Amino acid sequence: MVSFWPLYDSYRWWYSSRSSAHKRSSIRYMEACSLCQKSKSLLTCACCEQSVCKNCALFLEQDRLNFWDQRPVYLKASVFCPPCFDSKVQPSLERYDLQMKEAHQLSIFFDNQGKETRFLSRKEKPIEVKDLADREEVLLKLAFQAVLAGFNGLIDVQVISEKRRNAGYQTQVYRGSGIPTMLPDRKLAKS
């Protein structure tokens, strides 16, 4: 009876080391590209989290969807397997480009154009953007947010530049605001 316990312990040791070796080998087996099965230069798909090698992976540029602040977290990542890129990323890119095109065409009226916009609805909450590089970026980002919210115009638009001190240097950043609205006739409003 006395000699039973050391034996039992060594059996336990043998069993646990065997099972962890088994676990390790099954992990190694899983670590292959989900497409080509090669195990070199593996990355992880931001959507399905499967391994995908550098050659098979598709990449999303870091600032490609920048103006879409509220995008899903995976669209802030850069590595995707081709099936996830086709089903999740590509449709988002296409929609983004269409919305960006609409944003470029959106009618913008500044806060000194009250005469032209006096009959337009001002019941929506103003859209605000900040920390942008220049005036054009402020206008485009405001327009893009208005498109996302389903509007075709912005009124009472203001663009303000601010000086910023950054490690001894002074830089200029821009912010802006505008009220999204629905223009009854785009052609008329644009003239």
Ligand SMILES: [Zn+2]
């Ligand atoms: Zn591969």
Ligand SMILES: [Zn+2]
């Ligand atoms: Zn994937």
